[in-house]
Amino acid sequence: MADLSDVSNALVTLATGVVYPNGISQPSITGNPVVVYSGWPNMTQLKTDLQANKAHVSIFPITSHQRHANTAFSDWTVATLPANTLALSVTAQTVMVNGTVSTPQNVVLLVDGRAYAYAVQASDTPASIATALAALVAVDRPATATGSSITIPNATYLSPRVGGIGTVQRETRRQERTFLISAWANGAAPRDLIVGKIDAVLSGIVRLTLPDQAAALRYKRGHQHDDLTNGIYRRDLRYAVEYATIVTDTAYQIATGVENVTAGASMGAQFPVRAIAQ
Numbered sequence: 001m002a003d004l005s006d007v008s009n010a011l012v013t014l015a016t017g018v019v020y021p022n023g024i025s026q027p028s029i030t031g032n033p034v035v036v037y038s039g040w041p042n043m044t045q046l047k048t049d050l051q052a053n054k055a056h057v058s059i060f061p062i063t064s065h066q067r068h069a070n071t072a073f074s075d076w077t078v079a080t081l082p083a084n085t086l087a088l089s090v091t092a093q094t095v096m097v098n099g100t101v102s103t104p105q106n107v108v109l110l111v112d113g114r115a116y117a118y119a120v121q122a123s124d125t126p127a128s129i130a131t132a133l134a135a136l137v138a139v140d141r142p143a144t145a146t147g148s149s150i151t152i153p154n155a156t157y158l159s160p161r162v163g164g165i166g167t168v169q170r171e172t173r174r175q176e177r178t179f180l181i182s183a184w185a186n187g188a189a190p191r192d193l194i195v196g197k198i199d200a201v202l203s204g205i206v207r208l209t210l211p212d213q214a215a216a217l218r219y220k221r222g223h224q225h226d227d228l229t230n231g232i233y234r235r236d237l238r239y240a241v242e243y244a245t246i247v248t249d250t251a252y253q254i255a256t257g258v259e260n261v262t263a264g265a266s267m268g269a270q271f272p273v274r275a276i277a278q
Contacts, residue, residue, distance in 0.1 A: 006210050007241050008038035011059045018197050030190040056184040061177050074171040082164030082253045090158045095150040097126040108255040110159035115256045163255030173245040181237040191233040
């Protein structure tokens with residue numbers, strides 16, 4: 001899930017790409033070294049670097065500028081689909097088990113309205129899966145396995161399915177946090193060049209890409225601080241980022257469902273009629 005560090009890292013990556021448009025192995029836009037990082041500068045190190053013509057860009061979350069935009073839980077949605085490695089195919093009254101074995105996976109075979117499910121084991125092969133499924137079907141009707149194929153004589157409806165495990169996610173909170181993006185240099189020219197380029201790029205970005213989502217990005221304001229006594233030229237940009245806190249969980253793919261049909265004179269006097277596998 002995205003958190004404060006993910007937002008900071010995304011802004012650091014963007015700012016680094018601005019000051020080093022050709023990569024960090026090539027000169028910066030100022031012609032001198034520029035260090036970009038998340039956090040607040042160490043003032044002793046900052047002064048030493050500025051004297052050596054090395055500028056700083058710091059990205060710092062402002063504690064006093066944060067708000068919860070929404071605290072309502074969202075519905076679960078699919079984040080990652082199951083990567084099933086097995087497949088079942090049907091030809092007439094024969095079912096073939098294809099693919100490679102990996103777990104967790106479930107193989108399901110619907111035969112004339114009845115469902116037969118088998119949980120694949122790590123030691124299985126397509127042939128052993130076919131044998132296991134055939135044994136389940138054979139409890140109710142004739143079924144045999146030969147190699148990786150299952151034959152079910154007189155079957156009128158065969159529907160094979162494979163279910164695996166995927167990832168689901170939901171949003172539990174949405175918040176807005178303001179980040180202070182500060183350029184520190186030993187002169188006005190390099191400071192203004194750095195800030196101007198960063199601001200131009202950030203102002204054109206509506207959605208900031210995070211590991212599990214896209215966050216809203218918008219400009220708040222800027223400010224200039226110059227400490228001429230110590231030779232520190234600083235200019236700030238304030239950008240607000242609205243992002244979600246997202247939780248994830250694993251979920252099994254539904255391969256079959258059962259509908260129980262009942263009847264009776266009243267709701268309190270029901271009796272089962274049949275179970276329909278779908």
